[in-house]
Amino acid sequence: MTTPDVNTFLVNFPSPGKEMVVQNEDGSYTVLINAKLSQDGQVEAYEHALKHIDSGDFEKSDVQSIESQAHGLKVPEDFIPAPVNIYEERIKQSKKKRKKIQKALREKEKEAAIMMELYGPELYFRHIESKWLYSEDM
Structure with a gap:
């Protein structure tokens, strides 16, 4: 497996949020990190984004399960994913x-x-x- 190209930018988010990852048309990724976070917070946000990339989360469609797994949370059995x-x-x-x-x-x-x-x-x-x-x- 090859390491994907990742472009990273610090951006002043207009609303609360730590990071956002976008898969580009060429297969590379763009990671936007909230510039308002502390330096440690920015590093944590970057590492979180890389986990999503490494886990192949962009091939999955259930965002709630993806985030639960990324944060080590257990998904309830009666969970109904958003369409x-x-x-x-x-x-x-x-x-x-x-x-x-x-x-x-x-x-x-x-x-x-x-x-x-x-x-x-x-x-x-x-x-x-x-x-x-x-x-x-x-």
């Missing part, structure tokens, strides 16, 4: 929207590179500033 399929369509739509936005961004970057090449940085930035200040379509 995950409710969110699958929303996730698919979000991924589709993200791809569309990324494509539009690449097109705008190409457009900006052409403008910069044609007019030079000074005129290009002056044009962008003017458009930002006075245009309604930006």
Whole structure:
């Protein structure tokens, strides 16, 4: 087994939480750690995230059981897992929207590179500033 690529970022979370792990399309992982935690708390959050990655939790669908196992808790026998399929369509739509936005961004970057090449940085930035200040379509 190979070690997965893990990108880690400290982020000021808007709400309480220690960490969040996202599996990327290329099989790598992104770990977001709450910057408001103490240094020890950040290390613990990172280790917790790595446990999820090492345990293959992204192949499972029952979040409650995953978290219970990660924290060493016993799952009650009468436990009924939350249905995950409710969110699958929303996730698919979000991924589709993200791809569309990324494509539009690449097109705008190409457009900006052409403008910069044609007019030079000074005129290009002056044009962008003017458009930002006075245009309604930006």
